[in-house]
Amino acid sequence: MIARAKRWLHPYPDTAGALRLGFVAAYIGVVGALVVYTNLVAACSAGPPHWREWGMAGLLALMLLLERYELTRETQPTPRPLAIVLLVLRMALIQGVVLLDCTNLAIILYPLAPFSTFFVFGSELSWLCGLGYWLWVAAQAWQSGRLNLQTNFNHLTIMVVYTLLLIFVRVLAGHIDRDQRSRQEMKQLLVELEASHQQLQAYADRVAELAAAAERNRLARDIHDTLGHHLTAINIQLEKAQAYRDRNPAEADRAIRDAKQAAQAALHDVRHSVAALRATEERFSLAKSLADLVNRLDHDTLTVEYHTAGDETGYANPVLLTLYRAAQEGLTNIQKHAQAGHVALDVQLGADEARLSLRDDGKGFDTAILAEPVASSSHSFGLRGLQERLESVRGQMSIRSAPQRGTELTVVVPKNPARLVTR
Numbered sequence: 307m308i309a310r311a312k313r314w315l316h317p318y319p320d321t322a323g324a325l326r327l328g329f330v331a332a333y334i335g336v337v338g339a340l341v342v343y344t345n346l347v348a349a350c351s352a353g354p355p356h357w358r359e360w361g362m363a364g365l366l367a368l369m370l371l372l373e374r375y376e377l378t379r380e381t382q383p384t385p386r387p388l389a390i391v392l393l394v395l396r397m398a399l400i401q402g403v404v405l406l407d408c409t410n411l412a413i414i415l416y417p418l419a420p421f422s423t424f425f426v427f428g429s430e431l432s433w434l435c436g437l438g439y440w441l442w443v444a445a446q447a448w449q450s451g452r453l454n455l456q457t458n459f460n461h462l463t464i465m466v467v468y469t470l471l472l473i474f475v476r477v478l479a480g481h482i483d484r485d486q487r488s489r490q491e492m493k494q495l496l497v498e499l500e501a502s503h504q505q506l507q508a509y510a511d512r513v514a515e516l517a518a519a520a521e522r523n524r525l526a527r528d529i530h531d532t533l534g535h536h537l538t539a540i541n542i543q544l545e546k547a548q549a550y551r552d553r554n555p556a557e558a559d560r561a562i563r564d565a566k567q568a569a570q571a572a573l574h575d576v577r578h579s580v581a582a583l584r585a586t587e588e589r590f591s592l593a594k595s596l597a598d599l600v601n602r603l604d605h606d607t608l609t610v611e612y613h614t615a616g617d618e619t620g621y622a623n624p625v626l627l628t629l630y631r632a633a634q635e636g637l638t639n640i641q642k643h644a645q646a647g648h649v650a651l652d653v654q655l656g657a658d659e660a661r662l663s664l665r666d667d668g669k670g671f672d673t674a675i676l677a678e679p680v681a682s683s684s685h686s687f688g689l690r691g692l693q694e695r696l697e698s699v700r701g702q703m704s705i706r707s708a709p710q711r712g713t714e715l716t717v718v719v720p721k722n723p724a725r726l727v728t729r
Contacts, residue, residue: 326425326482327377331370333418333475338366341403341412350408358406365406369399369418389426396422413443414468417475424479432479436472443468538638539568539602546607571602592618592626596633596653603637609648610637616655625719628695629653629662632703632717635692636664644668644713662717670707699723 342359350358376384376392384392397419404412420436444465543565550558593614600612618626633651640646646668654661676689689705696703701719 324377325485327373329478329482330373330418330421334366334370334415337412337414338362338403341407341409341415342366344409344411345407348409358408362403362406362412365399365402369396372396372399386426393419393422393426413464414471416443416468417472420472421475421479424476425483429480432476436476440469440472538642540565542641543568568602590623590626590630592621592630592653592655595630596651599630599634599637600651603641608641608646611648611650613651614653614655616653616660618655621655621660621721622699622723625660625699625701625721625723628692628699628701628719629660629717631695632662632692632715633664635689636715639689640664640666640668640713643671646712657721659718659720662715664715665712666714667712670709670711670713672709673705673707676705 342362345359345362346356372392372395376389400412400415400419403415404410406412416439417436419439420432423435424432543561547558547561547565550561596612596614600610603610633653637649637651640649644666646666648667650663650665652663693703695701696717696719699719700723701717703718704716705713706716707713
């Protein structure tokens, strides 16, 4: 029974009106029971038995149903026109109980009117409503000279009790209103937090996609710059061995040995890349790596003049690795396309930036071809990958070439790209 009553009074326990409905139900129950009981004891009904008591009980029940109807509506807060109509009905029901009461004790139901007014019109009008009822009660008591109670409460005592009840109910209304506002703000914050969470989740998914795409691009560049370079060298040596197989077996054997060394170097790079993925990154030496790269070239068909100056100290690994990949990509393209006999590789490591220059005396080409979609998609993947690497370290690349006039590749990379970003 108690559980059913709680469910009836609090059908939506998390709603803002649950506390308000609970207080009104308790107030009507206690005061209403007291009024009905007092009328039964007074036995002042002149008509049918207990008609006053049943009438007051019915009006009190209607007041409670009215309160529950308003506070358990799905649309909260109640629209102003409907709230005004319900407030007028409450006042009429309260006045009906007062008129049926022969002991004048029902006047202590009047504080419910300013209590409800607070939630419809606000604090100021609630105080005015309470003051109006207080003056009305005082005037009635003054005209009658005393309250017609069978108890010994005098006029002053009843006014003091009524005044305290009025203040108590008004203060309680303020607390309930703040509780309602806090609940509404909390719900709004929860909605905003949920929206922010979904937005952050979408951002996280997007970042994950971008990170995966960046990693795929990095792996593609690494495969092209490492395995692609070695496979190109192997292909050149095997073509040389095939060409010299009949007329110069010794040279063919040498080409096969060089191809084998290139294959071993490719395997070493693969193992190094796998180890770098599993362990922390080791310090990269540009001078040593470039020297090894130059030594692996076929010096019978290509003469390489290599020169480096400056100190690598202070240069980040990505910057040094980008310079190495630039030299590697340039030398690979020279071997594949340039038909050059001489190459000059010059690296200058300055205090603020590094500059790499790679020049050859090959057949050259028209640089406008790099802008053509077909050519760029099939012949310059390595250059696009190199450009992406340079963008990641805020570097720049330029290519100067002309038919039968050789090619010069120039790469400039700042020593500290992160410092440039923060400026």
